Amino acid sequence: xxxxxxxxxxxxxxxxxSVKIECRSLDFQATTMFWYRQFPKQSLMLMATSNEGSKAxxxxxxxxxxxxxxxxxxxxxxxxxxSAHPEDSSxxxxxxxxxGTEAFFGQGTRLTVV
Amino acid sequence: xxxxxQHNHHVIxxxxxxxxxxxxxxxxxxxxxxxxxxxxxxxxQLLLKYFSGDPLVKGIKGFEAEFxxxxxxxxxxxxxxxxxxxxxxxxxxxxxxxxxxxxxxxxRLSVIA
Numbered sequence: 001x002x003x004x005x006x007x008x009x010x011x012x013x014x015x016x017x018s019v020k021i022e023c024r025s026l027d028f029q030a031t032t033m034f035w036y037r038q039f040p041k042q043s044l045m046l047m048a049t050s051n052e053g054s055k056a057x058x059x060x061x062x063x064x065x066x067x068x069x070x071x072x073x074x075x076x077x078x079x080x081x082x083s084a085h086p087e088d089s090s091x092x093x094x095x096x097x098x099x100g101t102e103a104f105f106g107q108g109t110r111l112t113v114v
Numbered sequence: 115x116x117x118x119x120q121h122n123h124h125v126i127x128x129x130x131x132x133x134x135x136x137x138x139x140x141x142x143x144x145x146x147x148x149x150x151x152x153x154x155x156x157x158x159q160l161l162l163k164y165f166s167g168d169p170l171v172k173g174i175k176g177f178e179a180e181f182x183x184x185x186x187x188x189x190x191x192x193x194x195x196x197x198x199x200x201x202x203x204x205x206x207x208x209x210x211x212x213x214x215x216x217x218x219x220x221x222r223l224s225v226i227a
Contacts (some may be wrong), residue, residue: 041202046214106157
């Protein structure tokens, strides 16, 4: 199956700093990628839809200025958590759409803001 | 917008017991259906998926699911669970096109010896 690589898998940062998470489709081109957030013991909640070459579409309640998404190429989307706070600590997961509309998931990034 | 309901929040079974986890979705059009498993501390893994054809889908690790269109359901089953099946199970729905998966809240399965 198709592979989606997400990096880093874990990151710890100080409050007020920014963190960038990368999501790459390794063996296929993905015009559309999705970013999810998962709180402990909860389900995945869609944050935004990222389309190559255009602005991301954010779900209601997600601050676009805080969670910057860039989808500059067909194989790479990045999520930058700006001015991170402890409440941003979570598990972030990306997903890329392959052919046939099947979605492939990255390994996830556990962000801890201290 | 579509939504997914997983009725069981936490299921506790003994080893060798049979498993059925409920999943219902709300969407009137064509859907693709998925079950994912998340073992403690690990990322999502696809168990099985339904796109079209035979509504009884077999997946990995002995799991299967049946799509019943009239009931908008896609229940997950396994005849005999093992301790290693302890995990969180997520049902997800996707409509056609460049749309995201919508996940249910998940069901935590605990298998005890």
